[in-house]
Amino acid sequence: MQTLLANDLQGLRVFAKSFENCTEYTRMTADVIAAALCCFSDDTFTKPTIIIDGLSTTESDKVKKRLKSKGIRYHKIRGMRDENSPILRLADSLAGLLRDASEGNPQSRGIAKEFSLLGILTTQK
Numbered sequence: 001m002q003t004l005l006a007n008d009l010q011g012l013r014v015f016a017k018s019f020e021n022c023t024e025y026t027r028m029t030a031d032v033i034a035a036a037l038c039c040f041s042d043d044t045f046t047k048p049t050i051i052i053d054g055l056s057t058t059e060s061d062k063v064k065k066r067l068k069s070k071g072i073r074y075h076k077i078r079g080m081r082d083e084n085s086p087i088l089r090l091a092d093s094l095a096g097l098l099r100d101a102s103e104g105n106p107q108s109r110g111i112a113k114e115f116s117l118l119g120i121l122t123t124q125k
Contacts, residue, residue, distance in 0.1 A: 016098050017124040026059045030066035047075040053088050055079025
């Protein structure tokens, strides 16, 4: 499995942050984006385009406001449905994998650990 991951996922970086008992989806989304951009930032990645699954115009405005208040620069923020984007489907699948791992699924925990060891996955609590 390690050979498969190392060869096929080269350059992939995933940032995940978990929340408990939170219902403010838009605020949490903006906070995770800010944390990920700070974690992965370098001189070549200064103004990303941010794509969020199912983001409405109202939510987009809230995310923009929150990111600006944190000093996060971006090119644009847009919503998209995961049915239209393979990368969003991948992100959704990874979120499911991490949720299963946090709930104690041994196979999911093993895959998440492998992703962490390969430098693909960065997590925060």
